[in-house]
Amino acid sequence: MALPTLDDPFYYLANFHTVLDWLGSRYADLLSAEERDFIAAFEALPRASRALLVRMVMRKGVDFRASRLRYAEIGDTRAAAAPLIAAGWVETDAELELAALFTLATKGELAADLAPWLAELGLSRSAGKAAWCAALAAESPAPRALPAWLPSLDDTHYRLTVDALGERFRLMFFGNLRQQWSEFVLADLGIYRFESVSLAASSRAFSRRDELEAYHHLHRCRERFDADEPLADLLAEIPREPFDNPWLERRRGRLLYKFAYRSERQGELRQALALYHDSAAPEARLRRIRVLERLARFDEAWALARCAENAPVSAAETQALGRIVPRLRRKLGLPRGAAAAPAEPERIMLTLPRSGWVEGAVAAHLSRDQAPVIYVENTLINALFGLLCWEAIFAPLPGAFFHPFHSGPADLFDEDFHARRQALFAACLAALERGDYADIVRRRFRDKHGIQSPFVAWGALDERTLALALTCIPARHLRLWFERLLGDIRANRAGMPDLIQFWPDEARYRMIEVKGPGDRLQDNQKRWLAFCAEHAMPVSVCYVSWDEGGDERERQDAQGDEGQPQGAVIEDAGAPPNSAAGGNPA
Template sequence: LVCDTIHKLHDIGRAGENDTSHYKPSLNSGSIMQTYEDGSIESSISDDRINYGVDLPSLSPENEMPKYDMAESVDNMSGVVLETFIVGRRFGEKVELNLGASISLLRDPDNVKDPNAVKVLSADSGCCKVLGFLPRELAQYLSPLMDNYCLSFEGHITSVPEHALAIVPIQIMCQKRMSHAEKENYDLQVFKSLWKHAFHVVESTKTCPPSMTKYQQNFFLLIQEVLRSYPHLFTHDEKNFLETFTSLSDDSQRLFVRLYTRKGPSFRMSNISYPEISDCRQAVKGLSAAGYICSIESMKELHDDDLKDILNLLTVSELREILCMLNKKCNRGKKKQDYIAFLLSSHEDGLCPLLPSLVLEKTGACIQISSTAKSLVWRAERLFFLNGEQDLSAFLLVNLGIVKYPTYNCLISDPIFLDRNDLLSYEEALEVAQIMDESLDENNSELVLRCIEISDCRLPSSFIKATQSSSESMATFLSYFSASWVYSKVVLLGVSYLEHEHRYNDAIDLLKRLLTNFTSDGRRGYWTLRLSIDLEHIGNLNESLSVAENGLVDPWIRAGSRMALQRRVLRLGKPPRRWKIPTYSESFKRKITEVHVQGRPLNCKTGIKSRFYSEDGEQCGVEQLALQYYAGEGGGWQGVHAESGIWLTIFGLLMWDIIFADVPNVFRTRFQTAPLDMETDSFYGVRRSIIEPHLQKIHDGVAEEILITSWDSHIGTACRGVNWDRHSLSELRSAVSCIGGPCLASICRHLAQDYRSWSSGMPDLLLWRFHGDYSGEAKLVEVKGPRDRLSEQQRAWLLFLMDCGFNTEVCKVSPLQISA
């Protein structure tokens, strides 16, 4: 089972994801703490006051903070042995190494590569020659201990490697014992933190020695944490298979990770070469013996299913040569895939029996990752990242400083998958979803209908099983990892397909089953709206009206979907069907202020975004034209065209501590930009006791201070909705200052209560202008070009903002009328 990303299984009824996070490069990868509710795992983040970052520390028990008596350790440091390595041998002097040879440590603060560098000297040479350095991860903690607490270390070599530049195992011990007077003068808390983290680094290198490449360590960490966190989801043989990876040679481990992250599935041995792998052929033998790869060197090993993959390894010229050898001429085209399709078709028809042997002559020996390794590592990735969008490259982005993840605690009490059967059902649903996705892309109606049929049949049973297996504490967001959730998305894709094919009766049946099975779901608004519309398509107006009316008493139908249903009721519910006018009809009579702006059009064609000439003659959209109007004759406003982006950024910065607060089960991996319950009702409900006091501070005028503090503390850190590059701190401060505390608090509460329904459809422009140095006003403007009209979601936002006291209006841009 291998599926990388399910592209089309998104919430169709939602106007937009609006996750506009952009990240600035940062050298600090950030770190998190994982704590089980019994407190069994300690913090792995460094003391805030000293700001020493740990590069994605492992959360596994083997690599957790060692449990020992810190007070006793501080008093008797001279008895603590630290096992580590000499690295960077190529930067040292040529000295013959001997087992048991004495060594000492010396600080190297002028090192241009690392100011925390610690040299390892040969104490037996008489002239203290430099053998190399301590690993960077350990030096960052020992160097301040040596500098600020005057500690010194000595030791000896415990093993001599065969290669002159290989890492050298050593043992070191502290040679100084702190006196009581020194303890009183030093900051003992900082000292303990440094010593504790140094000890942690030493323990962690026992499973990930410095000889490992970074990507090798990352893969190790992924496998270890998955086996530790989800042992019940793997069989005994599967666990043994994954654990055997640790016994492979460094070359075999590196080659597997390299191949797994490459586009495959087949590889020519002649094209495999990596500088960090000394012997690729020997590495292949080790992987083949362990079952991680399959070799294809002869006709016996080449199956028909593999032939297409092997053909894709050939160049266009090589494919032409094979055609010439077979005396065949391809009339389908001259592209690579045309040649491959022609050769495969000829082989299947029995016209090219020699094709496999000719292909192997061209490619030489080939290898593939085995199906067992592929499926188990894929499962490990999904369990580790808990989504289909991240893979091992997420580690690389952190290592390169491209992405910095926020700091939070993982408090885990409920498992995501109760047993292996739950996981297998979920994986099977994902496979159906992938086939559905590919079938829609290829317009394969037969497979699309088959996927709809399978998902529809399994929907009720999988939903009942998920409901029965969920404990009372099992939050709604954890159901996203159930087979029923995936099948519901496949069924919804099926609804869209059937509607496109005008098979409204079939679409109606599916929608009714979705609404019956999922009674507490934020997608019910879209489902109900589609059901009402489809019923109208087949002429069943009375049922269409009843569905819309019943939807309006459903607490899960909100925002734009609710307003769309209200509009349908008003349109369909006229006499004689309904005589009584609903009370909400008054909301549709509310007037939203409109202003009209004219511009010189570049194009105003239907279906194409309207373009105009700006005041300076440059091409621009209707939003830029409106900004120019408001900056000039429209009232001297400053502002930005940001739609929902600036609001989600402001919300993320103002609510940062709330978003990443300690809540059980919502943070489960180190690569999250938001809690798992961010888009559910539980986000506000669980945190209400801390949200309301925080909103009161915003209401009372502390928002700008919170914004500045959050910006300075977290700049560049990934957070759902926060776009660090699009808006400057100056713009955000101006907006927050002019909006005012009461309105800001109302919007933040609204988003906290229902982020999913309200994170899209906000007005296009946020404008502000100051009256003096400290006071100002803000205006929100929805801009519409020729023939555009407000969506129900946009209207819902404008009415809500008006109720909050905002100055809102709609700016309609039209072509300049030129008189004859």
């Protein structure tokens, strides 16, 4: 799809027409009579009126002042608004709630007409708008038109009445309400670049009108939940029966999980238990076990925990069960089970001068000319995976892409994401066995640079780091990491060690997780560390304490052994420099 250029002053109108054409070709059977009528009537409007409407649709909110809708290419805003008012798409002087009034007017404009009321309430002119609004709201004033609120203000209030319709168009085009109209502009400016994926005429997010309406309904419920509406009001509006559409059912399951978690935190344990039971969210089973335990229903908790042990949904669930099951055994009087001790990574103990960035302080301390240390956290391994497997990730499978602004496939976090592309990923990973993977990664880094990807953070990866990684990390380790990523992309994209140290002359490396004073390993970090240790991959955990000795310690260090880095005391240096475990340059 060719996008209009920003050289055209009506570029945003051309973008909107592109959306309407897209919907007409892909969603004709799903459009309502209201939507079809709007599209036909919109096409017949004068260009200035169409442009003004699109400007309003693409701005935040539904209330505008005529004096602030000034666009050189549109010209006379009031003239352009007249056909929109006649069509009923814009209202004039609709009643405004107090909060909306305070959004539209400046402090000076408000003071000009509200000063007597403010004085009556004992509010000074120096108080902020927020204080004024809160005090006036306590009086519960009725909504009124702008001239009734501010009679001295010479302006016209416009209210957009087709905002919900524009939102439905946006939902149909993007398949979500997360992406905004600004995606077009960001692409026009080259700030965002997207992979070009072949889209069939049938590519679309929704196949039935009721799916579109259900998505919209769930989105509204989520907004109300985030606004802290009472759960009792929301629960009555959530569909109790599962959707036959797996995508919608996952959204319903996630929302039910959020309702259940809030119920649990509020002490409504039986309600939480029922909601967790109805939720298809992967974490729901673990929460059910914990709620059953809190309700002292230990036999039920034990039975569910045993089912989970036999068929865990994720490594995170297995890890949590390792804590829950022994506790349930004790409460039920069962014999202790045999617990396998997890593999432990190497430990490094450092005392360093206090720093605002502990990872940077460790990197600076351990880095050597022949063994640089680079802060990568989750970016490096994800990027190597994303570059090597680019073709599999962006394969134009049904339901994966349905508009030109995808940063990744829509089913990225679905359970069958890997299964649907198993042969494609196998072909990509085969390069690790053939030995040409480094050439592929370098070529993709060059050819795809800057294109949006769910795995590649371009700003965090440069050619030097890429070259070091391809030189020092063996293909066997890359395969292990990549296969673990594919096992649970949502969970395993995070939790990787903070730093990586390379010895390019020896073609080896080690990864280092850094923990400052009082900081503890998170569960996802423990899982990654255990995985690396289990597969004999060089990984260390560096525990840092701050040197509070001050200038005297620094002076003594400067006079001491020149081979010892200043300001550091290493209690456990780990493996020797030439060991297979990766060594320790300190």
